[in-house]
Amino acid sequence: MRSVIITGADRGLGLSLGKEFLARGYTVFAGKFLEDYTLLEQLREQNANLHILPLDVGDRGCIEAARDMVLQVTDSLDMLISNAALMGMVSCSLYEPPMDLEAVWKSFSVNALGAARMVELFLPLLDKGAMRRLCFVSSEVSCINLMKTSRDGGFPYPLSKSSLNMCVRMMHNLLYPQGYTFRLFHPGWMKRVMQDGSRSERALYDPDFTAERASKYFETPLRDEQRLVMFDFLGQEWPF
DSSP: OOEEEESSOSSHHHHHHHHHHHHTTOEEEEEEOOTTOOHHHHHHTTOTTEEEEEOOTTOHHHHHHHHHHHHTTOSOOSEEEEOOOOOSOOOOOTTSSSOOHHHHHHHHHHHTHHHHHHHHHHHHHHHTSSSOEEEEEOOGGGOGGGOOOOOTTOOHHHHHHHHHHHHHHHHHHHHGGGTOEEEEEEOOSBOOBOTTSOBOSSSSBOHHHHHHHHHHHHHSOOTTTTSOOEEETTSOEEOO
8 A cells, every 4th residue: 555644734735635645545644733623633534544643844853753653654655745834924024124034934944944854854764665756835936937926025935935946956856866756736826725624715726626636746657757847736837
């Protein structure tokens, strides 16, 4: 049975990805950060192949504890999906000095370094897996050439996602020769998932819609694995 660990699986895309891979027969290790959400627990009642891990990717000790929990079940993993992200608007404005650069650091620590921490600490398990597949959820705002927004105060998220892309490039350069393959994914503007599982009206796409496409992209081998590219939920390639 193949296995996957998914960060940020409390709700939204992470939760929907968990459902997709459970349906494909995977053992799923789902990272849980939001204590007030119980959607993962409800899903676990339906499928014993789901294992819930308390997981804050901004905290190295928390990742180490999650790794130890996984090791109680298996000593190998086939796939890692780095989905957890710190979003939301914060005050980081050019017009309201001093800029809140601490907010930028918090986003960077979770959105970029969180992915690196996960790969570093789970690499011994992934080395033993059959797929050696590393998947990362990025964003359209990570694309420097296409970044057109002029919204003041929105520095943390785009900066951190651009850093994630560079981090993935560096890991690709190091790990692809060792048999690892990579996926970089732009999910589109997804509806927010509420505590009861309902969706907000604001945004365009349901996370289940995006997860169905993302899971196929993450799982299916590519003919040109040596190329690191970012694809979106419609299968279109994005420059980054």
